[in-house]
Amino acid sequence: MATDFFEQQDSARGRTVQLVVYFVLGILVLIALVYGLLLVFGQYGAGQPVSWWQPELLLVVAAGVGILVGGASALKVNQLASGGRAVALMMDAVEIPGTTTDPRQKRLLHVVEEMAIAAGVPVPPVYVLNEPGINAFAAGYLPGDAVVAVSQGCLEYLTRDELQGVVAHEFSHILNGDMRLNIRLIGLISGIMVLSIMGRIMMFSGGRRSSRSGGGDSRGGNMMLALGLFALGLVGAFFGRLIQAAVSRQREYLADASAVQFTRNPDGIGGALKKIGGLKEGSRITNPRAAEVGHMFIANAFAGGGFFGLLATHPPLIARIRALDPQFDGQFPEVRPVDVDREEPEGSRPGGVPPTTGGPRLPGLPQVPLPVLGFADATAARVGHIDPEEVSHARALYASIPDPIRVAAQEPFSARALIYALLLDPRAELRNLQLARVKAGATPPDFAETVRLAAPVQALEDRLRLPLLDLAMPALRQMSPRQHETFRGQVEALVNADQRLSLFEYTLRCVLHRHLDAQFLPRRPMGPMQSSAQELASPIAKVLSLLAWEGQPEPELAARAFDTGMRSYIGGDHTYRLLPPSEECSLAEFHAALQTLHQSVPAIKRRIVVACAACIGANQQVSVREAELLRAICDTLDCPLPPLVM
Amino acid sequence: MDPVIVTLLVILGVGLLLVFGLVGIYNRLVVARNRFKNAFAQIDVQLKRRYDLIPNLIEAVKGYMAHERETLDAVIKARKSAMAAEQNVAANPADPAAMKELNRAEGQLDGTLGRLFALSEAYPDLKANQNMLALQEELTATENKIGFARQAFNDSVMAYNNRREVFPSVMVAGMFGFTEAALLEAAQEEREAPKVSFK
Numbered sequence: 001m002a003t004d005f006f007e008q009q010d011s012a013r014g015r016t017v018q019l020v021v022y023f024v025l026g027i028l029v030l031i032a033l034v035y036g037l038l039l040v041f042g043q044y045g046a047g048q049p050v051s052w053w054q055p056e057l058l059l060v061v062a063a064g065v066g067i068l069v070g071g072a073s074a075l076k077v078n079q080l081a082s083g084g085r086a087v088a089l090m091m092d093a094v095e096i097p098g099t100t101t102d103p104r105q106k107r108l109l110h111v112v113e114e115m116a117i118a119a120g121v122p123v124p125p126v127y128v129l130n131e132p133g134i135n136a137f138a139a140g141y142l143p144g145d146a147v148v149a150v151s152q153g154c155l156e157y158l159t160r161d162e163l164q165g166v167v168a169h170e171f172s173h174i175l176n177g178d179m180r181l182n183i184r185l186i187g188l189i190s191g192i193m194v195l196s197i198m199g200r201i202m203m204f205s206g207g208r209r210s211s212r213s214g215g216g217d218s219r220g221g222n223m224m225l226a227l228g229l230f231a232l233g234l235v236g237a238f239f240g241r242l243i244q245a246a247v248s249r250q251r252e253y254l255a256d257a258s259a260v261q262f263t264r265n266p267d268g269i270g271g272a273l274k275k276i277g278g279l280k281e282g283s284r285i286t287n288p289r290a291a292e293v294g295h296m297f298i299a300n301a302f303a304g305g306g307f308f309g310l311l312a313t314h315p316p317l318i319a320r321i322r323a324l325d326p327q328f329d330g331q332f333p334e335v336r337p338v339d340v341d342r343e344e345p346e347g348s349r350p351g352g353v354p355p356t357t358g359g360p361r362l363p364g365l366p367q368v369p370l371p372v373l374g375f376a377d378a379t380a381a382r383v384g385h386i387d388p389e390e391v392s393h394a395r396a397l398y399a400s401i402p403d404p405i406r407v408a409a410q411e412p413f414s415a416r417a418l419i420y421a422l423l424l425d426p427r428a429e430l431r432n433l434q435l436a437r438v439k440a441g442a443t444p445p446d447f448a449e450t451v452r453l454a455a456p457v458q459a460l461e462d463r464l465r466l467p468l469l470d471l472a473m474p475a476l477r478q479m480s481p482r483q484h485e486t487f488r489g490q491v492e493a494l495v496n497a498d499q500r501l502s503l504f505e506y507t508l509r510c511v512l513h514r515h516l517d518a519q520f521l522p523r524r525p526m527g528p529m530q531s532s533a534q535e536l537a538s539p540i541a542k543v544l545s546l547l548a549w550e551g552q553p554e555p556e557l558a559a560r561a562f563d564t565g566m567r568s569y570i571g572g573d574h575t576y577r578l579l580p581p582s583e584e585c586s587l588a589e590f591h592a593a594l595q596t597l598h599q600s601v602p603a604i605k606r607r608i609v610v611a612c613a614a615c616i617g618a619n620q621q622v623s624v625r626e627a628e629l630l631r632a633i634c635d636t637l638d639c640p641l642p643p644l645v646m
Numbered sequence: 647m648d649p650v651i652v653t654l655l656v657i658l659g660v661g662l663l664l665v666f667g668l669v670g671i672y673n674r675l676v677v678a679r680n681r682f683k684n685a686f687a688q689i690d691v692q693l694k695r696r697y698d699l700i701p702n703l704i705e706a707v708k709g710y711m712a713h714e715r716e717t718l719d720a721v722i723k724a725r726k727s728a729m730a731a732e733q734n735v736a737a738n739p740a741d742p743a744a745m746k747e748l749n750r751a752e753g754q755l756d757g758t759l760g761r762l763f764a765l766s767e768a769y770p771d772l773k774a775n776q777n778m779l780a781l782q783e784e785l786t787a788t789e790n791k792i793g794f795a796r797q798a799f800n801d802s803v804m805a806y807n808n809r810r811e812v813f814p815s816v817m818v819a820g821m822f823g824f825t826e827a828a829l830l831e832a833a834q835e836e837r838e839a840p841k842v843s844f845k
Contacts, residue, residue, distance in 0.1 A: 068662060068663065079673060089684065097690075099692070194669070413793070449790070478688055480685075482797075483797060
């Protein structure tokens with residue numbers, strides 16, 4: 001079963017439908033039970049048999065339960081609208097500062113940074129849960145608002161390889177659309193479980209309430225009601241867990257397989273799972289809020305599978321370990337804190353990575369072969385995947401970034417200046433104009449910092465620019481909404497210079513906004529997804545034109561590149577012509593075209609990616625700048641493309 | 647339909663909605679509070695960095711300003727009390743008393759540092775000293791970072807305070823002990839060189 005990124009995105013939408021179906025079913029059962037409970041109660045109160053069929057009562061109950069559960073869900077979904085960060089804060093997790101000096105935390109940050117650069121997504125902020133067990137989750141709607149949270153136990157007990165396996169598992173959730181599904185699941189489950197919260201509260205305040213209603217009979221009745229509610233609450237919790245398990249359990253095997261595929265190391269995630277088995281606290285999360293987010297974790301957050309294991313949010317630990325290591329004998333290792341200082345220094349990995357072909361055959365897990373096709377198709381196949389070569393390549397990329405720049409990316413004040421510097425045009429005249437704008441609009445310290453970083457950033461190789469942007473993301477996301485607004489205004493002033501900004505710098509700005517907007521701007525529901533290739537031919541023509549001119553300034557070569565790309569998209573002959581550089585495809589139109597293209601179904605997006613890749617590959621020579629431009633364009637389409645394109 | 651059942655249903659319904667609403671408000675207050683607590687964790691690193699730079703500064707200055715003992719001692723003492731105050735706040739950024747103490751201690755530290763830099767103006771050899779220049783630059787850089795992170799922290803504190811003051815959250819806040827959080831204040835005094843002003 002070969003699944004590429006685009007097919008996975010399609011199937012993710014299908015799973016969302018499945019989720020909603022389960023949710024509705026759960027509500028229906030609850031309505032039936034509440035109705036039944038009230039009938040029983042009515043019988044008890046009236047002292048005589050009551051008719052079992054009372055349509056008005058049923059209607060009222062249905063409306064009541066529907067409103068209650070629906071309302072609770074809506075409120076929770078609204079609370080989570082600010083993205084992954086809301087989930088992490090709900091779990092009382094603390095963000096690791098980019099400038100941390102704690103060696104364990106630094107090690108984790110490096111692992112996450114490498115993986116993000118290798119995947120071509122912005123680095124997610126990393127949070128730590130104050131929990132002794134070994135567990136982790138990734139939350140958010142898009143890579144732009146995603147966060148990764150890891151328990152203190154992970155920091156203490158896992159080796160770097162095992163941490164990497166856990167992080168790779170989380171990234172597979174980020175890349176294949178599970179994260180979005182999971183956060184929606186929280187909203188729905190909270191609704192269903194609201195009765196269990198109420199029931200518990202009513203049970204424990206039942207004694208006090210009886211004195212108000214007066215009379216001995218009522219007291220017994222109230223207690224019964226509270227008990228009934230509590231029972232209902234248990235049913236609600238049962239359904240909540242059932243839905244969690246049904247929707248997410250099978251995904252865990254796939255995420256484990258992806259983790260191995262990304263790192264080419266079954267002992268990473270396998271080792272982590274084994275240590276969970278060996279640790280006394282296991283993967284248990286003590287925070288009671290884990291009930292709502294249990295399915296997001298990497299392993300069971302609460303003890304016991306209950307009800308023949310149906311309620312477990314994850315497959316049994318041993319089964320997962322056996323899928324990765326068939327030789328596993330069931331003996332869990334003794335788990336001791338890991339000595340961070342004695343581990344290999346960053347950047348040196350002796351032994352290297354096994355060759356691309358071959359690798360461990362994992363029985364029962366889906367394989368994703370990379371077909372040997374032309375450049376364009378191969379590019380599309382690499383979207384949303386991570387190769388282990390890319391992880392070590394990412395480490396090398398990271399090490400190539402000069403220290404002052406890397407340090408600047410770690411915290412918000414200098415990260416902003418870094419972005420201003422990245423958006424400066426290579427041509428001196430435009431550059432100076434932009435710097436003047438920064439000086440006019442920003443505070444003196446901001447301007448001074450921008451000037452300080454301008455020269456080193458200008459000297460930075462093209463292949464490091466987009467990774468640097470990805471690296472700066474966590475720091476930028478620490479801004480307050482007000483600060484972000486100011487920052488955004490400053491960026492726009494930089495970009496709207498009187499003369500035309502270089503395409504690469506402009507696209508960097510598009511990438512920046514796409515990801516920051518995911519966190520800072522209110523989530524707008526996606527409009528209808530375009531599924532007709534013809535409708536999008538015009539915006540694609542604009543994008544391809546600009547791409548073609550970027551790669552080859554000679555009109556004939558540009559036309560040829562454009563034609564190759566357009567043919568690939570349309571699938572044959574077409575009537576589109578390469579657009580002349582200035583008049584008909586301005587940067588604003590380019591941006592609008594990208595936004596239109598973003599609203600397309602995964603299958604169309606694949607064609608767009610292939611067309612763009614065909615365009616830049618048309619003349620057999622792909623410059624680093626072109627390749628990075630392609631990556632940036634794919635990023636704005638939410639199709640993360642790893643760095644190693646050549 | 648039996649009127650008893652209807653009444654009970656209504657009471658139940660209203661009661662449930664009320665409780666449910668309260669739970670939602672409580673959750674939002676928790677998240678808002680965690681947000682500003684998290685924001686402090688970012689400043690914490692920078693503040694500690696600044697405290698670490700000061701002994702180096704003292705060392706660099708001591709050779710030239712040996713007889714300005716009073717000023718140097720004042721800086722050392724102020725640093726110590728600021729560090730203690732900062733540690734208290736880091737343990738619980740939601741504690742307004744601890745924050746007020748940090749503001750006071752930081753203000754004092756800034757004052758003593760200001761005096762130190764003002765005095766150093768009279769020593770041209772010191773001013774030209776490479777080590778001193780590097781330290782000043784690092785201090786400025788750290789203070790810029792603190793300033794920006796402080797803005798974000800204060801923004802999130804204000805968001806929390808506003809949230810807990812509006813009706814009906816104010817009732818939940820009272821019930822569950824969500825007290826008003828204090829802002830981290832900026833330095834009152836400005837330093838001589840280099841001149842950096844930040845809000």
